[in-house]
Amino acid sequence: xxxxxxxxxxxxxxxxxxxKALKQIRSAIKKAAPDIQERISYRIPxxxxxxxxxLYMAAFKDHVSIYPATASMMAKYGAQLKxxxxxxxxxxxxxxxxxxxxxxxxxxxxRVQERRMAKSSQRSRAREGRxxxxxxxxxxxxxxxxxxxx
Numbered sequence: 001x002x003x004x005x006x007x008x009x010x011x012x013x014x015x016x017x018x019x020k021a022l023k024q025i026r027s028a029i030k031k032a033a034p035d036i037q038e039r040i041s042y043r044i045p046x047x048x049x050x051x052x053x054x055l056y057m058a059a060f061k062d063h064v065s066i067y068p069a070t071a072s073m074m075a076k077y078g079a080q081l082k083x084x085x086x087x088x089x090x091x092x093x094x095x096x097x098x099x100x101x102x103x104x105x106x107x108x109x110x111r112v113q114e115r116r117m118a119k120s121s122q123r124s125r126a127r128e129g130r131x132x133x134x135x136x137x138x139x140x141x142x143x144x145x146x147x148x149x150x
Contacts, residue, residue, distance in 0.1 A: 018059035032108030
């Protein structure tokens with residue numbers, strides 16, 4: 001398969017069964033995150049939210065995959081994901097069976113929550129960093145201490 005420049009080109013370049021599955025996955029992800037951006041990264045379709053990757057998908061001969069399968073996905077939907085788990089962070093869906101589109105939408109929504117929580121905690125840490133950076137620097141070992149800081 002030649003390297004695609006867009007997600008649409010990637011989808012168009014795969015066999016019909018995989019193409020149908022990827023279109024369904026793409027729709028499920030967009031349903032969960034309408035403001036998502038698409039690009040090709042690592043030669044596969046990537047969905048970005050707020051400038052960071054959210055999910056990847058890829059087509060293979062007999063299956064399609066979604067990455068990453070995060071710890072929170074496994075904690076919340078582990079029993080439903082177990083038959084699709086392949087490797088540490090991969091969910092694999094065979095082309096011979098219907099995709100669990102409701103589950104895929106839920107997974108995408110969970111990833112949106114993870115990304116938004118990570119972004120808000122980064123902002124909190126940055127605010128804390130700005131507050132603590134205004135304090136005078138205090139040496140941590142006695143060799144660096146001056147008579148005024150002892």
